[in-house]
Amino acid sequence: MRVGEAVGVAVVVGLAALGVVLLFAGEPSVAGAARQERVENEREAALLAALEAEFGSWATPQVPADLPLAEPDLARGARVWLSQCLQCHGATGDANTPTAAMHKPRPRDLRHGIVKYKSTERGYPPLREDLERSVRLGITGTGMSSFRGLPEPDLQAVLDWTTYVMLRGQTWMRAKDALAASPDTAPEAVLAAELDTVRGLWSDLQRKVVAVPQRPTPDAAAVERGGHLFRGRAACATCHSDDGSGLPDGAVALPDAWGWDVEPRDLRGGWRGSRDAADLFRRVRVGIDGTPMPGVGDTLTDDEAWDVVTFLETLAE
């Protein structure tokens, strides 16, 4: 090899090494999406200014006082969100992205503060543990896959960011609705009132956890009793059919809280989310938040609700 050629090869190798260094030296590049709440008039613009006074801008986020986020790592969480969550859940958590439209069920619009799979009462936000379980394990039967491979600090940070997105989004969505309903109230006052409501919803969530009593022995008799309740007093068959196969002939799908039509599950193929018996008990007891699936409430005793759970487990087998 001639000297000139050897120099040429050395220059190429050196520049290639520089390229690799540059590849990992900076922040990963992400095709941008607008990170800004949409406003349609001056009052909403004033409302947004009030929101940003409390929550900061998306670039410089902050958490208002008395919200359940102690020392969050928002900068790290936002970075993880951009690389792992953005394409489905959107920059502002609205899940209004072209990729989200290619998924069924749609990825969750987190701005309502509602998630389906959680341990708290209907109408209340999830515990951090509920969110963590969905992120760590994924949600069976949906495009929400497991992120157990994330380094622990990244996972905790993205939970911080997810909570921030939910708190900010819920405040914004509630305030926008309230602003439209109260044309004479100042936007700042509307936002302050709705932020107080959100504080109330998110405070002391442990007291809102649906209690799961001791499970009786799941035997054949329990399956039979559960099936009887499923088709009778619990009224599950009204939507899921007598054999659990889903929407009966002639029935129509109902919209969920996000405006999408949802069909009752074909329970013979299992169900979405956790397969844990305690979680299934909670779903039987209080329903699935944000969906037309109601709970049995006080219609059934604890033992009877467990019988329905036992029947459902058998059905899915």
Place this chain on the structure above:
Amino acid sequence: MNASPAAITADAPARLPWLHRLSVASLVVTILLTIGIGGTITSTEVGMAYPTWPDINGGSLFNIFYGELADAFGTGSVIEHTHRQAGALAGFIVLLTAALAWLQRGVSKRVRWLATATLALVTVQGLIGALRVLENSYGGAILHALGAQAVVVVLVVQVRATSGAPRLVPAPADDRDATLRRWTTLALVLLFVNLFAAASLRHKQGAFPGHLVLAILTAVVLLAVMRLAFLAPVRRALHRDALRMSWVLGTQLALGVAAWAYLLGPLAEDFADEQLRFTVQAALATGHLLCGVLVMAVATSLWLEARAPEAR
């Protein structure tokens, strides 16, 4: 010592028509279907539309009722599903090729082991795809992208090996020949390094400046290779590949600039309609990927022809 044309003819391997056809079919299916749809998956970010493997949320890989699939799991799942089917089709053809290579008489050991190595590589590539899904791993996704182009390289070698083209000559004829050989090797290595950068960028694990430096560097080295190829004594296949490279490289650079402008550059926000932005970005990114595969295929062919004895 240079071989005479008569010696070349006597040394030329037999053309293996069916093995050659199957190899070409594998290459076409791999590039147009498997990688084309795979690239679309990454561009539209629906790789995790159903995070199960090999089943589709309990369904079969061979399900062709795409409408029902879309109704149940969304259009993203159809794209992911057809990618897996295309991969399975490519794998089946490669399996058939390997079986035929061992069953047919008169096939050299070299071709038999080459077909077997291709089968092994395709199998590993499928398993990396599974790992990517089951572990939701971006590292796995980047490895899967590299593996896809490694499959293309091996298939290009196989296409040539079954075509009856003269065998490669171990030693270079002269200094210029040796230089060409070295720079085609360097170009191939650089293409893989740049591919790693591009895959890292697409999976949001790398920064754009790294890909930019490597892309420019690779283009310059490929231009140097083209120049060396055109300056070489009359070797038709080599000149033909250099000419092909000029076309695909030019197209690739143009697509690269457009992809940057619309994904990360000044035109990224230049859309009133979000769906249109998404479609344009996905089309450009996928086109850039596919053209990159063609660059890799032609560079492999150049690497081979730089070692061919033709018309010495």
